[in-house]
Amino acid sequence: RHLNSVVLGRNPGALMIAEESTAWPQVTGDVEEGGLGFSLKWNMGWMHDFTEYMKLDPYFRKDNHHLMTFAMSYAYSENYILVLSHDEVVHLKCSMLNKMPGLGFDKYANLKAGYAFMMGHAGKKLLFMGQEFAQLREWSEERELDWFLLAEPEHQQMKMWVKDLLHLYKRHKAMYEMDQSWEGFEWINADDGYRSIYSFMRHSKGAKKNLLFVCNFTPMARDDYRVGVPRKKQYKLILNSDEEKYGGTGAARKKIYKAEKKECDGRPYSFAYKLPPYGVAVFEF
DSSP states (O other): OHHHHHHHHHSTTOOOEEOOOSOOTTTTSOGGGTOOOOSEEEOHHHHHHHHHHHHSOHHHHGGGGGGGTGGGGSTTSSOEEEEEOGGGGSTTSOOHHHHSOSSTHHHHHHHHHHHHHHHHSSSEEEEOTTGGGTOSSOOOTTSOOOGGGGGSHHHHHHHHHHHHHHHHHHHOGGGTTTTTSGGGEEEEESOOTTTTEEEEEEOOGGGSSOEEEEEEOSSOOBTTOEEEESSSOEEEEEEETTSGGGTSOOOOOOSEEEOBSOOBTTBSEEEEOOBOTTOEEEEEO
16 A cells, blocks of 8 residues: 555556456555555456367357357446556467467457457556567567568458557547546447357546447358447447458448437447458448
8 A cells, every 4th residue: 555655655656457267355555455455356256267268169158148248247346457467478378369269250349349349448558568569479488579470461450450559549539538437338249159240338437439339259241230229329430340451351331320210239220231251340420
């Protein structure tokens, strides 16, 4: 408590982050109220559930759908940071890419969908070096990162995807402005287990620039996909994993989708969107 009080008191903008895996309460609580005073706490529960889900063959994901939704049930009990740290890519645990099921395209597409879900989820983010361009080997302190992989298009595409996710995060206050409040995150459909699709919204203060995320975690294209939305507005596609620069097909898509009065996901309005295999779509409204 004293350490956190001194460091954070003397150094505006500094962060004190607890790597802590028990359910000890108030790790990020105010010192004045009996808390330990850390800025953030590693969300080890989310990390474990996320990696276990992502390792699964997509066929078995429908039976483990809860692994990706459970963390939201306690997301605001502390100030959490979602971590894919050094611990997850050493000691025979594989790099993030090699945790993914399948071969070739499937591995990269799985990881892109996973990173998008992580970026949209409530909480701050931590991604360990090398995983942003899908390093193949485990990390080692005895050598530099495998920068030579960036000569390969698949790794360039992954780097571009992570870059654009980070730019999306910085540009849109909905991604972080209400990160410690239930008002900042809202599921649209957390129970589409059969198709392994997750849809949710991130809200900004004043609800001016909200975001809608749709993530497909199977190799099945869903040409008939329809997503429920709260208002009869226009929904602008601002991130599409099927673009060529990310390794997608590059199929032409319209940018603006108008919601119609058609019930879906328990919402009064909805619009249709052709969801590709492992497809991720982010809309602004």
